[in-house]
Amino acid sequence: MKHKRLKQSKQLAVALAAAFLLVPVATGMVELNDQQLPVVQAAKGDHGVDWSKYQGANGIWGYSDDKFAIAQIGGTTDGYNCYDQWTYSTQVSGAIAQGKRAHTYIWWQNVTTNWQADQALNYFLPRVQTPKGSIVALDVESGNQNTQAIQHACDRIQQAGYTPMVYGYKNYLLNHVDLSYLSNHEQLWLGEYPDYNVRRQPNFGYFPSFNNVGIFQFTSTYIAGGLDGDVDLTGITDNGYKNGNPQEPKSQTPAVQQGKQIHQVTHNYTVKSGDNLSAIASRYGMTVNALVALNGIQNANLIYPGQVLRVADSGSGSTVTKKATTPITSTGTQVYTVRYGDTLSGIASRYGTSTSTLASINGISNPNWIYPGQVLKLSGGSSTRVYTVRSGDTLSGIASRLGTSWTALKVKNGLANANLIYPGQTLYY
CATH class of the missing domain: 3.10.350.10 (LysM domain)
Known part of the structure; x- marks a missing residue:
């Protein structure tokens, strides 16, 4: 997780033999203490990432074969006040647009009573943008904790139609909660890193052996510069999607719908030697910003042959550009930030609506007066009373x-x- 995480020194969690008892063995090798040892692959084995605001509006992928992303919706640090993560909805939309499965997690710190758990979930559950059945995990890695409050929250998540999980580091969880009790009720998502070198594959010699582990976060340096890398051990990241297909979510949300709409008018393009983003964007009628946003590119000047990018279908460049660069709030409302020189009529024309509609949605009495930095809702009608x-x-x-x-x-x-x-x-x- 990336929430001012205090890096903890990692110790060997289990003997390698214990890991062999928990997951099926497949061929392959990894390095452990300069020795070649067999790789233990998960039964499902899909790789994915988890994101907070530090990965930007559309997230960052480690590798083209990543299959899922778990995005932070926000959380609480004092158990009373909740905060939103501004990147959440666009990250969900971006994952679906890329053909990946999107899930949700909540930063969970100093929630020590059921009442506090209820207040937090009353705030966040209506804002979840991933589909019903998808993972809604509690990020339990800091502060004071209470086993019953966590279990109460997980029960609430399940009652709301989502898949609860508890994330954390094994040693921290063992010292702060009854982890055996929690693992008997829902799958765990545990993190354990052998080192901080770039690591493409999990080293199961450092697997945090415990009952009912569903996801193993095996590195915080999945790529250079830092990114959490995860492996699905049980197929739990298929939850919320028919047969695990990101284009067949079990329910629709504004972020999922936007992601699907983008996916339907885009296709894969494999970068060739000599390519650059500007040329690729021009070829497919897109802006460079849209291409960067759509593909979660960290450095617009750094692409490489063999990299797979999602690009607009013929004639869809302007549509993809608009959708890929239009933010969505945590409640699914599309928004636009006014820039210097904008007019309300110009914004309305750009987004296929009318000046009077925009004025009504945003409570603007004088449509001739808007200002740079002002955030306008583009959808949602005037249904709020x-x-x-x-x-x-x-x-x-x-x-x-x-x-x-x-x-x-x-x-x-x-x-x-x-x-x-x-x-x-x-x-x-």
Whole structure:
């Protein structure tokens, strides 16, 4: 994980023989203490990555055969206040566009009561952009923890229709929670690194042996510069997708839909000697920025022969460019950041809508006055309504009157205390 992670010294978790008992053996070799030893491959063996904001709006892939990405939606550091990860929805969309499976994780720190767990999940579950059935993992690697609060959260995740997992380092988890109890209820996603050298394949000599491990994070340096590399041991990353097909999610979200739409009008292109991104983008009617965003390219000046890029189909360059460079919020709403020289009518024309619609969605009274840096919603209509709190109102009473729940009102309006509202306050529903 990349959340101000404190690098921990890694110790040998198990004897190699123990790893042999847990996963099937296949041919191959790895280096361990300068000796050649057999590789132990997972039964499923799909490789993938996990992302936070440090991997940018569209994420970074390690290798063309990566099959999944697990993106951070946000989290909590104090157990009370939640934060959003601005990169989450576009990373989900980018993974689907690339033909990869997308999953979700939540940074989980200092959540020590069921009440705190409920507040966090009341906030995040409505914002999950990966499909039903997909992984929603709790990143348990720092701060104070409580076994029952974690299990309560996992139960909530499962009840919401997702696949719960617990991520962390084995030693930390053993010292802070009842890991045996948790592993008897859901699969674990454990990290253990033999070193910080670039590592393409897992070294199972450092496998953190434990009951019910579903994903092994075997390196934080999957590529030069740093990137977490993971291997699926049980096929759990197929969850949420019919037969593991990223283009057949079990439910649709705005980010998944956008990713599918991009995938359907793009195809693979294999970089040849002498190619550069500018020429490739021009050939397929795309901008360089769109090509970089679509493919999660870390350095626009560094591509190599044999690299596989996703490019626009003939006649779809402008469509792909627009979709690949249009951000999505954590609730799935497309947004646009106003630039110098923009007009509301020009933005409306660019995105196939009307000036009056944009003004209505964004509560703009004067369509001739917008400013650089302003964030405009491009979709979502004007369906959001408001209610002005009156004397004697309670949140539960308002919710009943409006046909919604008090928890939904609390989340939508970012209320820290459901019992503290005041006359004249404006609530969105």
